[in-house]
Amino acid sequence: MLAVSKLASSDHVGLVVLIVAAVFSILWLLWMLKSPNGGTNPSLPPGPRGLPIVGNLLSLDTELHSQFANLAKTYGPIMTLWLGKKVTIVISSPALAREVLKFHDTTFANRDITTASKVSSYGGNDIVWLPYGDQWRMLRKILVSQMLSTETLDSFYYIRRKESRKTIKQLYNVQVGSPVKVGDLVFLTIMNVVTGMMWGGTKTAEDRIGFGIEFRKVISEITRLLAAPNLSDFYPGLAWFDLQGIEKGMKAASKKIDGIFDRIIDQRTKMGSSEDKDFLQFLLHLKDDGDSKTPLTMTYIKSLLMLVSLSLSLSYL
Known part of the structure; x- marks a missing residue:
């Protein structure tokens, strides 16, 4: 009776592992299909392929400026990074930076506020986080x-x-x-x-x-x-x-x-x-x-x- 119970428990654990592996595989497939380089989102610039769920978070270096310069050699002066669920566009060209910051500054003036900044800035009511207006x-x-x-x-x-x-x-x-x-x-x-x-x-x-x-x-x-x-x-x-x-x-x-x-x-x-x-x-x-x-x-x-x-x-x- 004890052996049967242990066998049933072992089968249960194996089933759970199988389900988790299947879910992970499906998420991986969906991520690959929806990634910027997967062909289904041509509006985003190219960029390094990320992992499911975490995106490129685990591959970021502490010296981001050096890493971005190296990535620009492969993907060009404008690239896409996925920070978890957040899409981030990195610009490494002075000409593009001038285009964004000078000629289209009002378009890119607004930004997503972080949780900590929202609290410290009284609900985003400072010059850093307020919407342009x-x-x-x-x-x-x-x-x-x-x-x-x-x-x-x-x-x-x-x-x-x-x-x-x-x-x-x-x-x-x-x-x-x-x-x-x-x-x-x-x-x-x-x-x-x-x-x-x-x-x-x-x-x-x-x-x-x-x-x-x-x-x-x-x-x-x-x-x-x-x-x-x-x-x-x-x-x-x-x-x-x-x-x-x-x-x-x-x-x-x-x-x-x-x-x-x-x-x-x-x-x-x-x-x-x-x-x-x-x-x-x-x-x-x-x-x-x-x-x-x-x-x-x-x-x-x-x-x-x-x-x-x-x-x-x-x-x-």
């Missing part, structure tokens, strides 16, 4: 022409000089032979410069030390989550499960940074105008006196603060 043009004008212009950045030279001198003085006072975490010291200096430019008038020098440490932790976590490969981005059907916990982690980090923004904005609102100009004061002024057709809402202000914080922090790394 009036709101996007409004934010671009504020960010590029006014906030990050050469004239504006030069006006914050005194902050960069003050924080650099403070760091040099701190190093000078370190006892000879004592270890120094240069990376931590440089990052803290950068954070002080960034926060000084963003909302320098809202905090005293003593407050900014503790605040800089808190802000650094949150920004570092957000940066890590934004850079992490996420299965939900390659397979949108899996987004609901959040298998890697990236969306959950980003929601927690974004809640912390949103709380920081709320505290800073509340302080600045209570203070009113200040002689020491900063980005936040500039944005709040635009919010009150801006164009009624394309208003600068508090959500847009926070998304701009987030974007500038990440951009300035990464530019110094």
Whole structure:
């Protein structure tokens, strides 16, 4: 009786394996037939054949620029890659890049937002992820022409000089032979410069030390989550499960940074105008006196603060 039971169990396992193999074979056949090089989708450029389900994900190198240059020798200056369920078109020619970015820039302005970016950018309400339109043009004008212009950045030279001198003085006072975490010291200096430019008038020098440490932790976590490969981005059907916990982690980090923004904005609102100009004061002024057709809402202000914080922090790394 026991032998019969074991035999039945063995047959059951074999049947399951057979079914899985058959399903996999069918998926493989469908993939081959529907692949860009299979002849059924001539509208897509040529490209390396991928595996079922995963596409070309497993064949990507860490140095993508070198890999794309080598692939271009085989498939030409424009090629197709499959990143899971996502179709990606790679352009390796300066002439084609000019065609896309200059002459057809509005056509290719919109892009699919990643799960982590959607959370961190307040639902995609920043210049990176907003669809091309009036709101996007409004934010671009504020960010590029006014906030990050050469004239504006030069006006914050005194902050960069003050924080650099403070760091040099701190190093000078370190006892000879004592270890120094240069990376931590440089990052803290950068954070002080960034926060000084963003909302320098809202905090005293003593407050900014503790605040800089808190802000650094949150920004570092957000940066890590934004850079992490996420299965939900390659397979949108899996987004609901959040298998890697990236969306959950980003929601927690974004809640912390949103709380920081709320505290800073509340302080600045209570203070009113200040002689020491900063980005936040500039944005709040635009919010009150801006164009009624394309208003600068508090959500847009926070998304701009987030974007500038990440951009300035990464530019110094």
